Amino acid sequence: MTAPLTQHTLSHLDWLEAEAIHIMREVAGQCANPVLLFSGGKDSICLLRLAEKAFRPGRFPFPLLHIDTGHNYREVIEFRDRRAAELGERLIVRSVEASMARGTVVLKHPGESRNKHQSVTLLEAIEEFGFDCCIGGARRDEEKARAKERIMSFRDEFGQWDPKNQRPELWNLYNARVHKGENIRAFPISNWTEMDVWQYIEREHLELPSLYFAHTRPVVLRQGALVPVDVPLVTGELTNRPKAGEEILEKRVRFRTVGDISCTAPVESDADTVEKIVLETATTPLTERGATRLDDQTSEASMEQRKKEGYF
Amino acid sequence: MSAPEKIEAPVQVEDHGLLRFLTCGSVDDGKSTLIGRLLFDTKAILADTLQAIERTSQKRGTGAIDLSLLTDGLQAEREQGITIDVAYRYFSTGTRKYIIADAPGHEQYTRNMVTAASTANLAIILVDARKGVLTQTRRHSTLAHLVGIPHLLVAINKMDLVDYSEQTFAKIKADYLEFAARQGIADVRFIPLSALNGDMVVERGERLNWYDGPTLIEILETTPAAHTEHAEPFRFPVQYVCRPQDSANPELHDYRGFMGQVESGSIQVGDAVTVLPSGRRTTVKAVHLGGVDIGRAITEQSVTLLLSDEIDISRGDMIVKRAEAPTPVKEIRATVCWLSETPMDRARTYLIRHTTREVKARLAAIAHRLDVNTQEKMPAEQLAMNDIAQVELKLAQPIFADPYTVNRSTGAFILIDESNNNTVGAGMIL
Numbered sequence: 066m067t068a069p070l071t072q073h074t075l076s077h078l079d080w081l082e083a084e085a086i087h088i089m090r091e092v093a094g095q096c097a098n099p100v101l102l103f104s105g106g107k108d109s110i111c112l113l114r115l116a117e118k119a120f121r122p123g124r125f126p127f128p129l130l131h132i133d134t135g136h137n138y139r140e141v142i143e144f145r146d147r148r149a150a151e152l153g154e155r156l157i158v159r160s161v162e163a164s165m166a167r168g169t170v171v172l173k174h175p176g177e178s179r180n181k182h183q184s185v186t187l188l189e190a191i192e193e194f195g196f197d198c199c200i201g202g203a204r205r206d207e208e209k210a211r212a213k214e215r216i217m218s219f220r221d222e223f224g225q226w227d228p229k230n231q232r233p234e235l236w237n238l239y240n241a242r243v244h245k246g247e248n249i250r251a252f253p254i255s256n257w258t259e260m261d262v263w264q265y266i267e268r269e270h271l272e273l274p275s276l277y278f279a280h281t282r283p284v285v286l287r288q289g290a291l292v293p294v295d296v297p298l299v300t301g302e303l304t305n306r307p308k309a310g311e312e313i314l315e316k317r318v319r320f321r322t323v324g325d326i327s328c329t330a331p332v333e334s335d336a337d338t339v340e341k342i343v344l345e346t347a348t349t350p351l352t353e354r355g356a357t358r359l360d361d362q363t364s365e366a367s368m369e370q371r372k373k374e375g376y377f
Numbered sequence: 378m379s380a381p382e383k384i385e386a387p388v389q390v391e392d393h394g395l396l397r398f399l400t401c402g403s404v405d406d407g408k409s410t411l412i413g414r415l416l417f418d419t420k421a422i423l424a425d426t427l428q429a430i431e432r433t434s435q436k437r438g439t440g441a442i443d444l445s446l447l448t449d450g451l452q453a454e455r456e457q458g459i460t461i462d463v464a465y466r467y468f469s470t471g472t473r474k475y476i477i478a479d480a481p482g483h484e485q486y487t488r489n490m491v492t493a494a495s496t497a498n499l500a501i502i503l504v505d506a507r508k509g510v511l512t513q514t515r516r517h518s519t520l521a522h523l524v525g526i527p528h529l530l531v532a533i534n535k536m537d538l539v540d541y542s543e544q545t546f547a548k549i550k551a552d553y554l555e556f557a558a559r560q561g562i563a564d565v566r567f568i569p570l571s572a573l574n575g576d577m578v579v580e581r582g583e584r585l586n587w588y589d590g591p592t593l594i595e596i597l598e599t600t601p602a603a604h605t606e607h608a609e610p611f612r613f614p615v616q617y618v619c620r621p622q623d624s625a626n627p628e629l630h631d632y633r634g635f636m637g638q639v640e641s642g643s644i645q646v647g648d649a650v651t652v653l654p655s656g657r658r659t660t661v662k663a664v665h666l667g668g669v670d671i672g673r674a675i676t677e678q679s680v681t682l683l684l685s686d687e688i689d690i691s692r693g694d695m696i697v698k699r700a701e702a703p704t705p706v707k708e709i710r711a712t713v714c715w716l717s718e719t720p721m722d723r724a725r726t727y728l729i730r731h732t733t734r735e736v737k738a739r740l741a742a743i744a745h746r747l748d749v750n751t752q753e754k755m756p757a758e759q760l761a762m763n764d765i766a767q768v769e770l771k772l773a774q775p776i777f778a779d780p781y782t783v784n785r786s787t788g789a790f791i792l793i794d795e796s797n798n799n800t801v802g803a804g805m806i807l
Contacts, residue, residue: 076392077474086679090616118667235495242798
């Protein structure tokens with residue numbers, strides 16, 4: 066066979082996949098002790114598939130880490146444990162509740178969202194294990210502060226991101242060098258959109274927690290968002306009790322993003338298969354975070370602020 | 378909550394891959410309006426984003442919806458009303474996915490433009506139809522050309538403010554071509570636009586009927602997505618070596634997979650290869666992706682190569698085809714863009730990262746500095762931030778390089794300051 070004069074080009078998913086594999090292998094090649102952040106959410110589920118493509122038949126050159134707020138959906142926690150076991154990879158779980166018990170996380174009031182406090186627990190885990198790089202599933206299309214973050218993003222010894230002093234990132238030459246105590250956050254799917262993620266899930270036949278598909282659950286209407294109520298935790302305890310005067314509605318919904326129960330809201334939907342979700346994603350009038358994240362609407366700069374404090 | 382109105386955005390039906398392009402210009406040229414227009418007309422901006430922009434526009438008293446707000450992300454940028462850093466934006470048509478690198482236009486952000494340009498395959502250079510070719514236009518074109526962006530598109534914007542005049546367009550085109558010829562810029566196209574009214578962006582509009590070329594989106598849809606359209610030598614820098622050493626599985630016992638991305642060319646089972654720097658020769662036994670033998674790999678694919686002979690290979694080595702091996706070099710001439718606030722110190726050594734290889738480097742000489750505004754070559758004693766210069770570097774170990782004009786991957790490198798691990802320079806090998 067002779068080489069064709071005009072090269073083939075890769076399909077957009079093949080290109081994105083190849084880029085993500087390259088980034089993961091750069092982490093493996095450059096970092097002494099990396100870790101992959103796995104929450105059981107769709108973006109980190111894609112990361113696991115990409116790690117399989119990058120490193121099989123070998124084992125992953127990093128363990129998996131989940132920072133558990135203690136307010137996660139039971140289905141997601143069960144999925145997380147099962148997926149890690151299926152892959153035969155090591156899963157480390159560190160909990161915000163342990164940080165609260167140590168006194169390093171202090172809630173303003175018992176009902177305060179634990180979401181932003183994950184930063185503290187994450188930094189504690191980084192110190193405990195001496196991780197020099199955390200691979201995360203953040204995407205630049207999610208939020209405007211993320212749009213300006215590097216694929217390999219430097220954090221100082223306090224875990225802080227300095228948006229005005231980022232390392233230039235040219236070609237595919239990534240610089241993950243750090244001194245002891247410092248840290249890199251690596252984002253292999255930076256260039257993916259929500260649509261790309263769903264198309265990849267479809268193509269690769271990836272299994273997801275049931276919450277991503279349309280189901281009926283009790284919700285209330287709060288600040289324009291559907292807020293799930295009476296959600297059972299892993300312990301069986303019910304969280305997100307409705308407030309006085311709130312009307313409980315039974316709605317058919319699905320989650321576009323899954324995180325801490327206190328700050329992720331579902332959208333109304335009948336899409337109960339990946340194919341239907343792909344179609345719905347193509348026609349939705351709302352962004353992923355705009356529709357569903359209650360934590361980003363506080364101020365114009367809330368994500369940027371959290372990232373400066375060590376959030377991933 | 379009332380059900381929001383559905384809008385129809387295209388589902389990808391065919392797949393013409395992905396195109397990365399760069400937009401250069403300032404807010405004054407209508408760059409943000411153009412990006413806003415592209416995102417808006419391809420349905421990439423969703424209702425809540427528009428509402429947020431509307432709220433901010435009102436809060437700041439700018440009146441009409443300011444689409445430039447779409448592209449400034451950081452608090453400091455909003456405070457100062459300028460774009461400091463490169464922002465990446467995404468949209469997709471029925472056939473193609475696009476990544477826009479939006480680079481700030483001002484001279485002091487040369488390093489950001491070089492950064493954004495390094496991964497782009499096409500550059501849109503915006504010109505205000507009222508102002509014509511300016512110093513800034515020449516600077517952007519010089520940089521885009523220097524960083525080897527294969528396709529340049531001069532978008533003559535704000536045609537609505539010059540009565541859609543064909544003569545104005547022709548004059549600017551002629552001026553630009555004169556400059557381009559002097560600089561050796563060959564592949565350049567021109568398009569008249571009104572980003573504000575949407576003429577010739579996604580829709581043709583009614584007012585530019587004298588122009589019979591393609592619209593902006595038609596140009597984007599048909600620009601080749603691969604970094605090159607030529608058959609190139611095969612270059613495979615090894616990123617990582619997979620040795621499962623699984624004693625329970627006899628198939629994996631001797632498994633040695635060499636992992637990397639095909640930076641150029643293609644490879645298939647049976648090809649004769651040489652490993653650098655050892656010079657050892659063997660053939661390709663298998664090409665794996667995700668544990669499956671795919672038989673062949675092309676540029677930009679991340680794969681694992683299995684070789685017929687047991688050879689000691691580690692990260693930083695390069696696998697090439699036997700007949701087309703690059704020459705190992707310990708002295709290089711290169712164009713360097715200095716990226717750090719701390720000037721380059723001739724007395725110090727830096728780390729050079731070239732493909733997956735890291736070696737120590739020292740500045741041997743500065744041939745000249747390039748004034749990006751006048752395109753003049755000036756003598757220089759040192760390199761400060763945003764300076765672009767032709768230099769000679771001495772390396773502690775050889776690298777396996779190609780000229781940048783021939784290969785954007787094996788011709789590129791970055792310089793790292795080991796004291797703080799910052800990326801301080803970007804280089805293109807001559």
